[in-house]
Amino acid sequence: MDVLLLPLVNGLTQAAVLFMIAAGLTLIYGVLGVINFAHGSFVMLGSYLTMFFFVGKFDTVLGLFSFIFISSVVITLLGWAVEVLVMRRMYKANEFYMVLATYAILLIIEGCVEKYWGASPLSLPLPDSLNTTISIFGISVPFYSILICIIGIAVMGILWFLMNHTNLGRIIRAAAADKTMTNSLGVNVPALFTVVFVIGIFLAAFAGGLLAPTVALLPNMGVNLVIQAFVVVVVGGLGNIKGALLSAVLVGVLDSFLGFYIPVLTGITSYIVMAVILTIRPQGLLGKVG
Amino acid sequence: MLRIEKLNSYYGTSHVLHNLSIMIKEGQGVALIGRNGAGKSSTMKSIMGLMPRVDGDITFAENPINKEKTHKRVRMGIGYVPEDRRIYKDLTVEENITIAANAIKKVRKPLELNEVWENFPLLKDLRKRKGSELSGGEQQILSIARSVVGRPKLILLDEPTEGIAPIIVQNLKEVIKNMIDQMEVAVLLAEQNIKFTIDLTDYVYVIDNGQIVYSGSSEEFKNREDLHHKFLGVSS
Amino acid sequence: MGTLQLEGVYKDYPGVKVLKDVNLTITEGEIHAIIGPNGAGKSTLFGVMNGDLFAQKGTITFEGINMNGKGLDFAARNGVSRCFQVPNVYINLTVKENILIALMSKNKITRNKLSFKTFLAPVNAYEEKIKEVLEEVGLSGTENQLIYELSHGDKKRLELAMAITLEPTLLLLDEPTAGMSPEETSEAVKLIKKIHQTRNLTVVITEHDMSVVFSLAHRITVLDRGEIITTDVPEEIKKHPKVIEIYLGK
Amino acid sequence: SKETATSKNGSSSSKDNPAKSKESTNGDTIKIGFIGALSGSVGAVGQDMKKGGELAVEMINEKGGINGKKVELVSKDTKGNPKDGIQAVRDLTQQGVKLFTGVVSSGVALAIPPVLEQENAIVMTTAAGADEITGKNFNRHVFRVSDNAYMRNTSAANLFYKKYPNLNNWANFSPDYAYGHASWDAFNNQMKKINPKYKVVKDSWPKFGATDYKNEIASILAAKPDAVFSSLYSADAITMSKQAKPYDFFKQIGLFVLNSNEGDISSALGKDMHPEWSGVHYYAEAYDNALNKEFVERFKQKFGAEPNGYNSETYVSIFAYKQAMEKSNSMDTDTLIKTLEGMKFDSVTGQREFRKEDHQAIKDIVWVKVEPDNSDKGWKVTEIEIVPGAEVMPPLN
Amino acid sequence: MKKSSIFFIIILLLGYFLAPLFVNNAFSFKLSEIFILVLFASSFQFIARTAGMFSLGHAAFYGVGAYASAVLVQKGYSIFFVLLMAGVIAFLLSMIIGYLSLRSTGIYFAMLTLSLAQVVYLVIYRTPALGGQDGIPGILAQPINLFGWELDISRPEKYYYVIFFTVVVSIFILYILTNSSLGHFLRSIRENSVRTSSLGINVKRYQILAFGIAGFFGGVSGALLSPLEGIITPETLSWTQSALPLIIVLIGGINSFWGPIVGAITFEMLYSLTIDSGASNIYLGIILLAIVLLFPDGVIGVGRRFISMLRTSFSKKKGRNMEELKGVGKHGNSAARRSI
Ligand SMILES: Nc1ncnc2c1ncn2[C@@H]1O[C@H](COP(=O)(O)OP(=O)(O)OP(=O)(O)O)[C@@H](O)[C@H]1O
Ligand SMILES: Nc1ncnc2c1ncn2[C@@H]1O[C@H](COP(=O)(O)OP(=O)(O)OP(=O)(O)O)[C@@H](O)[C@H]1O
Numbered sequence A: 001m002d003v004l005l006l007p008l009v010n011g012l013t014q015a016a017v018l019f020m021i022a023a024g025l026t027l028i029y030g031v032l033g034v035i036n037f038a039h040g041s042f043v044m045l046g047s048y049l050t051m052f053f054f055v056g057k058f059d060t061v062l063g064l065f066s067f068i069f070i071s072s073v074v075i076t077l078l079g080w081a082v083e084v085l086v087m088r089r090m091y092k093a094n095e096f097y098m099v100l101a102t103y104a105i106l107l108i109i110e111g112c113v114e115k116y117w118g119a120s121p122l123s124l125p126l127p128d129s130l131n132t133t134i135s136i137f138g139i140s141v142p143f144y145s146i147l148i149c150i151i152g153i154a155v156m157g158i159l160w161f162l163m164n165h166t167n168l169g170r171i172i173r174a175a176a177a178d179k180t181m182t183n184s185l186g187v188n189v190p191a192l193f194t195v196v197f198v199i200g201i202f203l204a205a206f207a208g209g210l211l212a213p214t215v216a217l218l219p220n221m222g223v224n225l226v227i228q229a230f231v232v233v234v235v236g237g238l239g240n241i242k243g244a245l246l247s248a249v250l251v252g253v254l255d256s257f258l259g260f261y262i263p264v265l266t267g268i269t270s271y272i273v274m275a276v277i278l279t280i281r282p283q284g285l286l287g288k289v290g
Numbered sequence B: 001m002l003r004i005e006k007l008n009s010y011y012g013t014s015h016v017l018h019n020l021s022i023m024i025k026e027g028q029g030v031a032l033i034g035r036n037g038a039g040k041s042s043t044m045k046s047i048m049g050l051m052p053r054v055d056g057d058i059t060f061a062e063n064p065i066n067k068e069k070t071h072k073r074v075r076m077g078i079g080y081v082p083e084d085r086r087i088y089k090d091l092t093v094e095e096n097i098t099i100a101a102n103a104i105k106k107v108r109k110p111l112e113l114n115e116v117w118e119n120f121p122l123l124k125d126l127r128k129r130k131g132s133e134l135s136g137g138e139q140q141i142l143s144i145a146r147s148v149v150g151r152p153k154l155i156l157l158d159e160p161t162e163g164i165a166p167i168i169v170q171n172l173k174e175v176i177k178n179m180i181d182q183m184e185v186a187v188l189l190a191e192q193n194i195k196f197t198i199d200l201t202d203y204v205y206v207i208d209n210g211q212i213v214y215s216g217s218s219e220e221f222k223n224r225e226d227l228h229h230k231f232l233g234v235s236s
Numbered sequence C: 001m002g003t004l005q006l007e008g009v010y011k012d013y014p015g016v017k018v019l020k021d022v023n024l025t026i027t028e029g030e031i032h033a034i035i036g037p038n039g040a041g042k043s044t045l046f047g048v049m050n051g052d053l054f055a056q057k058g059t060i061t062f063e064g065i066n067m068n069g070k071g072l073d074f075a076a077r078n079g080v081s082r083c084f085q086v087p088n089v090y091i092n093l094t095v096k097e098n099i100l101i102a103l104m105s106k107n108k109i110t111r112n113k114l115s116f117k118t119f120l121a122p123v124n125a126y127e128e129k130i131k132e133v134l135e136e137v138g139l140s141g142t143e144n145q146l147i148y149e150l151s152h153g154d155k156k157r158l159e160l161a162m163a164i165t166l167e168p169t170l171l172l173l174d175e176p177t178a179g180m181s182p183e184e185t186s187e188a189v190k191l192i193k194k195i196h197q198t199r200n201l202t203v204v205i206t207e208h209d210m211s212v213v214f215s216l217a218h219r220i221t222v223l224d225r226g227e228i229i230t231t232d233v234p235e236e237i238k239k240h241p242k243v244i245e246i247y248l249g250k
Numbered sequence D: 001s002k003e004t005a006t007s008k009n010g011s012s013s014s015k016d017n018p019a020k021s022k023e024s025t026n027g028d029t030i031k032i033g034f035i036g037a038l039s040g041s042v043g044a045v046g047q048d049m050k051k052g053g054e055l056a057v058e059m060i061n062e063k064g065g066i067n068g069k070k071v072e073l074v075s076k077d078t079k080g081n082p083k084d085g086i087q088a089v090r091d092l093t094q095q096g097v098k099l100f101t102g103v104v105s106s107g108v109a110l111a112i113p114p115v116l117e118q119e120n121a122i123v124m125t126t127a128a129g130a131d132e133i134t135g136k137n138f139n140r141h142v143f144r145v146s147d148n149a150y151m152r153n154t155s156a157a158n159l160f161y162k163k164y165p166n167l168n169n170w171a172n173f174s175p176d177y178a179y180g181h182a183s184w185d186a187f188n189n190q191m192k193k194i195n196p197k198y199k200v201v202k203d204s205w206p207k208f209g210a211t212d213y214k215n216e217i218a219s220i221l222a223a224k225p226d227a228v229f230s231s232l233y234s235a236d237a238i239t240m241s242k243q244a245k246p247y248d249f250f251k252q253i254g255l256f257v258l259n260s261n262e263g264d265i266s267s268a269l270g271k272d273m274h275p276e277w278s279g280v281h282y283y284a285e286a287y288d289n290a291l292n293k294e295f296v297e298r299f300k301q302k303f304g305a306e307p308n309g310y311n312s313e314t315y316v317s318i319f320a321y322k323q324a325m326e327k328s329n330s331m332d333t334d335t336l337i338k339t340l341e342g343m344k345f346d347s348v349t350g351q352r353e354f355r356k357e358d359h360q361a362i363k364d365i366v367w368v369k370v371e372p373d374n375s376d377k378g379w380k381v382t383e384i385e386i387v388p389g390a391e392v393m394p395p396l397n
Numbered sequence E: 001m002k003k004s005s006i007f008f009i010i011i012l013l014l015g016y017f018l019a020p021l022f023v024n025n026a027f028s029f030k031l032s033e034i035f036i037l038v039l040f041a042s043s044f045q046f047i048a049r050t051a052g053m054f055s056l057g058h059a060a061f062y063g064v065g066a067y068a069s070a071v072l073v074q075k076g077y078s079i080f081f082v083l084l085m086a087g088v089i090a091f092l093l094s095m096i097i098g099y100l101s102l103r104s105t106g107i108y109f110a111m112l113t114l115s116l117a118q119v120v121y122l123v124i125y126r127t128p129a130l131g132g133q134d135g136i137p138g139i140l141a142q143p144i145n146l147f148g149w150e151l152d153i154s155r156p157e158k159y160y161y162v163i164f165f166t167v168v169v170s171i172f173i174l175y176i177l178t179n180s181s182l183g184h185f186l187r188s189i190r191e192n193s194v195r196t197s198s199l200g201i202n203v204k205r206y207q208i209l210a211f212g213i214a215g216f217f218g219g220v221s222g223a224l225l226s227p228l229e230g231i232i233t234p235e236t237l238s239w240t241q242s243a244l245p246l247i248i249v250l251i252g253g254i255n256s257f258w259g260p261i262v263g264a265i266t267f268e269m270l271y272s273l274t275i276d277s278g279a280s281n282i283y284l285g286i287i288l289l290a291i292v293l294l295f296p297d298g299v300i301g302v303g304r305r306f307i308s309m310l311r312t313s314f315s316k317k318k319g320r321n322m323e324e325l326k327g328v329g330k331h332g333n334s335a336a337r338r339s340i
């Protein structure tokens, strides 16, 4: 039993974080048409800022979550500045110029973090009350992992509601399909772009904050995460949030299982999953044709 | 209500509209007739603020709008039906319409959905269909419905009959007539199809090579076959 | 020879049945028009005829060759050329370069003169031919123009020129005069007639402009909601009560 | 304005200006090149190493330099890439540098020998641990002043068998890459040799740079080992420790051995630090000799912190060069290589010797026991063990 | 090509040919590296510019070429045979990756190539026979025999000529291919693949072929690398390495055949200038951002604008020319967008 359940829970925890990162990515791509390579560096910043605000100050659960939230807000402001100063000038350009622009932003953010906090790994301790396991079907699972899963599900729920049952959501979907026309129907598209970018960055920073107590912080920690998130986004179908969820779970759980049983596949699994799915369905699981 | 004076528009280096002046009164149907590439669509894009570069004055309801962003112009009451229709392929017919309604909701009260179905009965049955599942004619009608829902004071209609079956064209004509007469919407109608246009409008501008080469009442233009021939190449 | 045969063709999109049991024979040398209301499935039928779309059921054969779902390129290599509803040309190239690509492709298909010259300096090698083709469709003198400088009608001509460069036996024209001024329309009709005659082609068109249809077509097929209502000569179609009801009006 | 620009250049430090540097070589400066990752993922290690070098040069110059010549440390960043490492060596040799120290990554250490040969230069690596450097890929232009994977992990087996003879069921928890495998092989082979009851109950190879170790942690716990051997490195060790904590991993196993923790991991974890035995190049309090006292004192003075093993090894390497140059009274590369081969020299960790055949330094291996405590730091060293290098030298082939 | 530019190219080549006689070893090593980058970036540009296929996995071919050459050189084969074989191996690999990736287009294609390249990377990374993470050290090219004249190419100043010759020949071939009928077909596919396919061209076959050719020359460039550096590590295949040709080509100017050359030189210069600053990533980031935002046609675009500015300031019709100049910039931008 536990051999099955353990990788499953681990996979789901990974999936929850991946989903939060991938959802922002896919949203930004869908509407702005930007492949945001810098997304990972906002995740990384989320971790660092949470550490910066939190360490040794308010060693409580409430303290941790408030600072995760505060850092996310601060980073969201930075994201807003990036959108207004850089991204906004790029929307008309070819998507590969944008890949390069966001890559440049990644280099700058990473470089600055390395300058300020140094290149060596740092760590943010988890409050003791969270640092336990709980027993599910007789196996012990870290409580914090469960918490991340729950938060992931909550984020999913909020996003789903936002996209399908609010005006903003409908307009976001419309703008994703045709910017000029949406503009001609009276929607302030540049402002919408900013909103979408900022939502995506908030999700990334928030994921980073959540992740911070469980890993060593490194200036380049975002890069691997963002590549994984890309895999998720592409497998799910670019611009499709539901697809991102599906594929985050698929990639997270498969990676965890295969890594557990066939260790040689750890780290390759997600790429193989991606290659297989895209060769069968070039537009991704839930992507639209063409 | 809409007054364009000495409008010059450019695509990059190419200068496509030259000193164009047009006027539309409230609730009036005005035709913009011209052959392919004459500059009809460019005129409409200039009014909407969708051209790369525009010089000249455009006033709408006494407000200069040539520095306004596109969405601001829409919120002031200009609706636009582009020539390539541009309906949302992934959204249903109903969603296509609600988006347009919501976009201007804060400024004016849009039409209710059932009012839309009343005016465009064809769409009622297609309500849940996705845009991609509509034929060209259906898309055209949806596109018009979508711009009407926000109760604009002026609608720019770019070649609505292109690629539409004769029987639907009839239908379309009634829809547009209804808009002008009942809903008191002013319409600027870009067309090549003179017959279709003349009946719907009471004033005509003829555009050629980016310049207005003739203007006059529709009645008068209807009988000036020499002009038809000269500017549109109609030989009959 | 030159005959296109459709038997029991069904084509669905997810949730929509577009073509239902279509049986149709296009005979060699005729100009065959397909008309019908918007959404009847005309463009879809075209897609099926030249192998661009895959019909779930039925057979599509051209000169005995199975075409179903084989792709546009396969059809083109076997003598079926197509013009699209919206003129489909290389919008960032010049007129000359557009034709050049078609000529190179033709050369490739017939495998004639695969010489070093055509490989290394294609533009020079085809100079003459380009002139000829442009003259045939009435675009002489536009060689070096960019596509956006062309009028809509000229774009359609250019597309037609590219299609006939391949020397097809069957030509599919989807709404050849859509968006044209009356003047351009009448010229286009003349051009299609001329090409049909000089090149000895089979032609299939769809069109909403009935004057065009009636002045060009030898036979007309009426399509409604994916089903064939009737196939007949123009005089009969004009009188056909069902056709008047669903399509022609008045 | 052109002139002011040039004069500005001229007055800037000579390492930026090859023209000026060449001049000074002909004069009376000995240039020692420091190459190492100064930025990027192992940048912190390189920075630490460089500090040791700077201090050594400063101290030598205070006492009149080497053979009456001043010493200068010129440094170049390799970012840990072989490509940049080669370029760094080429650039510096062009400036007249023949003696190099530093080198963080084994990749760079293995990449540069051909260039050293061509340019007739020497490198003394101070942290790269791959056995091949002084083994399979031996090159006479390369010396290693620090220990290697074989020595470090063989010593671990000897030491922990002796200290904890009752802990027989071991688990391995090492990253799946060359250094991880070399470490485990050395430890595992030695244990098999000396402990008849030794058993491996779990063999885990997480991916290098992984961010999730929970599956491995749980399965190691399920195997109920007495002790765990790990060669996880830097960030990986930190991540693993954090994820192991909720499982009470370190309480459930009797002994956790981490073969390379120069204090960096403990410091990063702070209050979260777990009990472990860490393998280090050097530990300041482990030695009570005059050289070490001087080093610790001066280092604290200059950098305001206690020196670690990365600081010490580069420091030692510069003094080794000094001794070789003074002994042979020569600057000739060939002579220096011959002098260094078999040379015995005193260092902060007592006497070392470059083995003639493979240029590997025979030096002590230091193990420290780290335990959490309530201080601000969050941990302290409670035990120190020193294994003499001569006992664990790799066989010559 | 104009006579004057042919003349210019010959002078330039002569200069490069004689360079090692005048500069120090470190510099000729740097030049060698630049040459390799030029070929790497050109092979990428061949598919990016001509065929509109933006691969984000180009390092796979570079790396596989490098590994192939490392293994073959150590087996004692002569360098030119090794280069050819490495190219062929990379060609075959890229045909496979191309076949799989070309089912999709645009950014999906880019992501597929990226992930397949990651698979290749991880496979090499975990193959002990190829040295695993440490790679293969000690790669020294065998001496070559030119008409009885023995040349020891194990030293970089000599090996420079192997690189020089290979890169010049390869670029010449790429130039011819770009302007041949193959190049025309590829451009037409990029412009409008539906149209091309309805002209009877099997679009996918051509794309795979183009991808294979790019893979071949990417492999050759990688194969040149390993004997130069003497070691090859899996990092050669990492995704940052795949971003490199994109960066170089955009720095140089994507629309020009000379873009990769100018780009590689500029990039290497920037890299060398900033590496010891401890903040090279920040500088590189800022420069990239500046290029993307302000000079979308890269260094070549800047040069052209500068030249046309000089020209206009010498001509008499000043008022009108300013207008034109703005147009040039704008047109340039849109051309850049279009041609991708
Ligand atoms: N994106 C563009 N870039 C450059 N020139 C353009 C562009 N779009 C249109 N033009 C040119 O501007 C002129 C006016 O075009 P416009 O589309 O306004 O004409 P139109 O009257 O609407 O024609 P149609 O009946 O074909 O729709 C034409 O000469 C056309 O070639
Ligand atoms: N990709 C698609 N997915 C789903 N339904 C489609 C798709 N393409 C077309 N359809 C549907 O198939 C039907 C036939 O479309 P088609 O374009 O063939 O009509 P048409 O006769 O050419 O119309 P028009 O005269 O307006 O061009 C329409 O109802 C349309 O909604």
Ligand SMILES: [Mg+2]
Binding pocket: B040, B041, B042, B083, B158, B159
């Ligand atoms: Mg138009």
Ligand SMILES: [Mg+2]
Binding pocket: B136, C042, C043, C044, C085
């Ligand atoms: Mg159609």
